[in-house]
Amino acid sequence: MGESWYARRVFPFLLDKACATPAIKALRGRVVPEAEGRVIEIGLGTGLNLPFYDVAKVKEVIGVDPAGGVLRKAEARGAAAGFPVSLRQLSGEELPFDDQDADCVVCTFSLCTIPDPLAALKEMRRVLKPGGRLLFAEHGASPDPGVKAWQDRLNGVWGRVAGGCNMNRPILELISGAGFRLDNPETGYMPKTPKILGYGYSGIASVG
Secondary structure: OOOOHHHHHHHHHHHHHHOOOHHHHHHHHHHHHHOOEEEEEEOOOOOOOHHHOOOOOEEEEEEEEOOHHHHHHHHHHHHOOOOOEEEEEOOOOOOOOOOOOEEEEEEEOOOOOOOOHHHHHHHHHHHEEEEEEEEEEEEOOOOOHHHHHHHHHHHHHHHHHOOOOOOOOOHHHHHHHOOOEEEEEEEEEOOOOOOOOOEEEEEEEEOO
């Protein structure tokens, strides 16, 4: 069955607006310019990261997302990127790339939505070359018990209205659980964002 009208037309527009707040842009701008070489971006969405790549360092970006509607919205940003961009409608849990195929993997505001984030992270690690890096910016579980309790309480409802987004995933535990080495990640609440949605994680994780 093809995508619904909502998935094709409405959700890409809403996603584009929700993921382009100043706080989210700040996290993107912190990690995406570090990418270099052959890059696989997991959860490319509407292509909001593409303007943040450094054209002097990136050879190509392969953007992966399971939703055809958002990838269609990303086409214009890809055409204007200044480096080769290819778009693949794929799930992050099963990447059709060779082992050690990429210099960097970029994943921003996607681990909250991927159905099996640990499986996807293991795939990201598999496709990275030795010494390769995962560049990430995400939102997830708060360390504050009161906030976390509300995240757990509202997560199911939120997921149904927000395209499968989970607000309470332990991002750093997932990344390290997939075999990555975390290199001084930054965490904290994003400004002007509700606390249940706004605990951010960003940084670099390395393949040993």
